[in-house]
């Protein structure tokens with residue numbers, strides 16, 4: 245009824261304007277265009293307003309006039325298939341083509357901002373981290389097991405120790421990427437946590453407090469969380485290396501004074517006795533530090549290096565640490581804009597170009613693990 249009344253009013257106005265045509269043909273055309281566009285615009289808006297908010301045909305897989313609903317369903321199917329492929333082709337030095345394809349497809353989904361903070365994204369990451377949590381009951385008999393978590397978060401396990409580095413849930417406090425019910429249970433499996441620097445994609449005070457409240461040590465860089473809890477300690481007070489024996493974990497921690505620009509960024513060299521040595525670089529990015537990084541390989545025999553995938557002077561830095569294996573971190577940090585959300589394919593390309601280094605790498609994504617034996 246409403247449509248009819250408004251349409252009748254427009255018709256009558258249109259007729260009146262038509263009678264002016266022989267006198268003012270220019271003005272007539274302009275008015276005619278305005279009236280026609282107004283009618284079209286009104287009809288479309290009215291039609292859109294009549295669409296139900298939720299696509300009633302979704303369960304029949306019909307998405308006409310619901311493009312966002314279509315994209316959401318496509319993402320859900322793609323994430324689930326990627327998850328299946330990654331399980332069938334776990335991390336290895338020379339990944340098979342399906343695994344590479346799955347990682348590149350994941351890059352595509354994670355660089356399509358339709359999927360940022362979307363339900364398919366949350367389901368994907370939480371399904372994987374829940375599976376990882378269950379896997380943490382699997383004993384480590386020999387060597388090292390390295391889990392990759394969100395962003396630059398890693399957990400390293402030996403038969404004697406489970407330590408976390410830069411454990412964060414991502415997202416916001418109200419809406420974390422990894423649900424509290426999962427991340428805090430993962431933290432519960434760990435004996436200690438080492439935090440590289442104060443940026444929010446590496447340092448999470450709530451998680452640090454969860455460690456401290458259970459009497460587990462957290463090591464943070466200078467200036468971060470000082471005085472918060474006696475179990476949260478800043479051991480590096482001058483720009484020299486500090487060695488911390490952890491007898492009960494059968495390991496020694498070496499803290500190296502790195503920087504991200506001018507910010508303190510502890511580089512942790514974790515020496516797990518008779519199991520292997522792992523170094524985590526945090527967000528290392530500083531030209532001056534390259535002078536001493538060149539010689540790290542002379543002081544420590546590093547088995548596995550966990551560098552940020554965009555570390556500055558990558559080839560020189562990797563040579564300086566001189567590890568036997570590299571597992572990069574920090575790909576697809578979802579809080580970054582897509583140009584600085586470094587993709588897995590970029591890491592693949594970098595290593596293709598650095599083949600002359602002769603150091604193998606294993607490219608991993610969220611919730612995966614790799615067993616390293618000397």
Ligand SMILES: [Zn+2]
Nearest residue numbers: 441443504527
């Ligand atoms: Zn940072």
Ligand SMILES: [Zn+2]
Nearest residue numbers: 443445446527
């Ligand atoms: Zn970072």
